[in-house]
Amino acid sequence: MAIGVGDRLPNANFVKASPDGPQPVDGDSFFKGRRVALFSVPGAFTPTCSARHLPGFVEKVDALKAKGIDEVACTAVNDAFVLQAWAESADAVGKVTMLADGNGDFAKALGLEMDGSRFGLGQRGQRFSMVVNDGVVEQLNIEEPGAFNVSSADYMLERL
Numbered sequence: 001m002a003i004g005v006g007d008r009l010p011n012a013n014f015v016k017a018s019p020d021g022p023q024p025v026d027g028d029s030f031f032k033g034r035r036v037a038l039f040s041v042p043g044a045f046t047p048t049c050s051a052r053h054l055p056g057f058v059e060k061v062d063a064l065k066a067k068g069i070d071e072v073a074c075t076a077v078n079d080a081f082v083l084q085a086w087a088e089s090a091d092a093v094g095k096v097t098m099l100a101d102g103n104g105d106f107a108k109a110l111g112l113e114m115d116g117s118r119f120g121l122g123q124r125g126q127r128f129s130m131v132v133n134d135g136v137v138e139q140l141n142i143e144e145p146g147a148f149n150v151s152s153a154d155y156m157l158e159r160l
Helices: 028-032 049-065 078-089 104-108 153-158
Strands: 015-018 023-026 037-041 071-076 097-100 113-115 123-125 130-133 137-144
Touching: 015 028, 023 028, 037 049, 037 153, 049 071, 049 153, 071 123, 078 097, 104 113, 104 123, 130 153, 137 153
Parallel strands: 037 071, 071 097
Antiparallel strands: 015 023, 015 097, 037 130, 113 123, 130 137
């Protein structure tokens, strides 16, 4: 069963790239006491993710913060190095925090994993966005397979 509004996020361990190499990020600590706009993409450098999803959040980061968001973060079942390279190529560094869910443990714990094997992607996370307030899901927008509508930065902003 997938996570829902009002549910507490399961604790997860992410990895974030840094100048000193990959750094662990404890999910409970990351979300504690803050309001975070989190979005998930099936994969860095994939067409919709690169052309629309990440750029939308980069473009709207200030508007989201004006509505009470403390941080904007992206997660994907990719390694931290790939997410860092993607952030650099998309001018997202310093705007969107990249949280690598390399083994898909977070996506699975949320009940929002997907099987992309048909496309050579293996197990991935679904496309979604959520507002997490002190570790609790306040807003949840899960896309239908192949769609890009409700997980966008614009959709999230309209509901804040």
